[in-house]
Amino acid sequence: MPLGEEKDFEGIIDLIENKAWAFSDDITSLPREIGLSEECLGKTKEQRELMLERLAEEDDQFMAVYLEGRPARAEEIKAALRRACIANRVVPVLCGSALKNKGIQPLLDAVVRYLPSPVDVPPVQGIDPKTGKSDTRVSDIAAPFSALAFKVTTDPFVGRLVYFRVYSGKVKAKAQVFNSCKGRKERLGRLLRMHANHREEVDEVCAGDIAAALGLKATYTGDTLCDSTRPIVLETIRFPQPVVSVAIEPKTKADQDRIGDVLAKLMEEDPTFETHYEAETGQTVISGMGELHLEVLLERMKTEFKVDVRTGKPQVAYKETITQSAEAEGRFIKQFGGKGQYGHVVLRVEPAERGSGFSFTNRIRHGAIPAEFIPAVEAGVRESLDRGVLANYPVVDVKVELLDGSYHEVDSSDVAFKMAGSLALKEAVSRAKPVLLEPIMKLDIFAGEQFLGDVLADLDARRASIEGIGVQGGTRVVHALIPLGEAFGYATALRSLSQGRATYSMEFHHYQQVPPNVLEQIVGPRGRFA
Structure with a gap:
């Protein structure tokens, strides 16, 4: 239990040992044991009984001790807590302040005492x-x-x-x-x-x-x-794909000379951070999991690596996909007087399960296309998937099958079949009713009751879907799903709505089809329908 709160927080009450510990503002000093007032003793007894009752429900050995009616020893409580933690039935709750180094020692002791060691878990x-x-x-x-x-x-x-x-x-x-x-x-x-x-x-x-x-x-x-x-x-660690992109430009020639090495080091450290060069604009584009993520990395570039950059507005990492099957033919036939180029393929595209990515299957029979040209066809298909037909965003979750084609004994080459595969893929995707997908973020907002109405009204204006509203202490907790494109600048907006008292957390949840009215706004400036 905390001893005091906010600026008056001075220590903790250990419900297991029935002791109170006070911490000095000097972060190097050790905690000292103090006595408790009558009011604190009453609250401590009540919370301790509740803790023992919950623990008895989860641990059979401790239940026997609890039913005997005798006071439980601290060693028995700690042993029961460890068994319940290892069985993943309970989660001990401790309090403290990392900034002021208060309650940190008991937290580290609890990690050692209650959490499983390597020999306590299965192979x-x-x-x-x-x-x-x-x-x-x-x-x-x-x-x-x-x-x-x-x-x-x-x-x-x-x-x-x-x-x-x-x-x-x-x-x-x-x-x-x-x-x-x-x-x-x-x-x-x-x-x-x-x-x-x-x-x-x-x-x-x-x-x-x-x-x-x-x-x-x-x-x-x-x-x-x-x-x-x-x-x-x-089992490897799986990382989500980046959902926000920002264009950056080095401020000086010295920054330009070093920016490549710095970005490479940051990508090594953070698998959710990506970067690529946009040939059309001549800009470097960095991508991450959110505005704050990119802000932290840009600040690190400036403070740790001494590289300063100018940044553009954050851009949402939209994706494109298809909604039905379609077939298309791709022909790349050129004649230059001598040896020409000849590549001809027939592809079928089908929607794949959301999140499954891209798959390529060769269904060529009877040597319609020689085996040595099949990898070139797949390379052309992969290259075309990087820029979709709606708004030039990557195409995802597509199954591609190579059905048929033809070749020329002299003029066929890897380049020709790569181009043919690229042309066939673009045409097939165009016929397969492509749609745009936008990243949806899971948003948890912690706000006082008096601010709840304004927060909910703002979420509604941002196309958010309210998943539930709960209570945590005296605070309302709003669980919502919100399109990332509507969440830019939300930290500032929430501070304004709540007089700086509300907080929130946000993380990527899934991709979802963009509504038609929003699609027009996005496709307009970027797509072929502009």
Whole structure:
């Protein structure tokens, strides 16, 4: 329980030990035990009884203690909490302030005391890359080495650091490891155990350890490191596609010379951040998960890497898809006097399940197109998918089948079939009733009762769908789904509506078809119907 609130927050009450701890404003000092007033004692007793009752409902061993009617010892409560946490039945709640370093020590103690250690969880599952069959790794130093890289950073002092968690076995510094995702061997450099503001060099890490390594040049977030004699691919980390884009331009010639390297480093560190060069405008476009995400990265470019840029208005990462099947023919036939170009393909496109991406199937029979030209057709199809027919946005969730075609003994080439595949794909998508998809964000707003009406009216004007309204303490919680295009600048709008008292969180949820009236506004300036 908190002891005081807001600016008067001074400490915590430990309901398990029945003790109160006060924290000084000096963040380096240790907490001190204090006595409680009669009013606090009454509230503490009430909350402690409620906690014990809930715990008894979730743990059979503690239920026996609770029904005996005797006071439960602190050790019994802690043991029951640990069992319930490992079984994923309860979540302990602690309070504190990270900014003022109040309540942080009990939080770290609770992590060690209640959360499962590596030996408390089932063996990690993976796939044997040689056989494609399921495999497991037990959290034991005697098991073959396996680890998952979960973060890549660029340290200004030591260079590229790859953070990884060891699931089984052990590994020494400067040892050779196998990256099973890339299919190549790499040599570890120094191994570092990372602390908040310093790093400790170690010679070896074992199952359950988290460490950072130098020297891994081809390992990225989500890759598996393992023993080459017992390879395994652990479940990788899946990242959502970026939903917001911003055009940037370097302010000076010095910034221009360095911007490429800086963006490459940021993409290494953050898999949800992407960048590409727009040849039509001559601008570099960066993409991320939201306005705040891009603002943070731009600030890092300025403060950490000393690269300053000008930015344009944020742009929504729309997608295009199709709603029905269609067939089309693509012919690329050119004659230049000598050897010409000849490529001819027939494609069929079908809608795929939302989120499934792109698939290409070769259904050519009897050698209508030689096998060596099939990859060129697929390359042309993939290239065309990058720019749709409605508003030049990428086309997603499409199945493409190569049905038929023809070739010329002399004039056919990879280039000709790549062009034919591109032309056929564009025509087929045009016939398949294409639609535009917009990113929908999950929005949670925390506001006082007096501001609820204004908040809901504003959401309605932004095409938001209200999923529910709840209560958390004395605060109303609004759960909504809102198109990203309507959410730009929402932080400022919400502050204005609530006198700065409301807060919100936003994350990507799904893609959804754009309404016809909005489609006209988007397609107008960008599409072929403008």
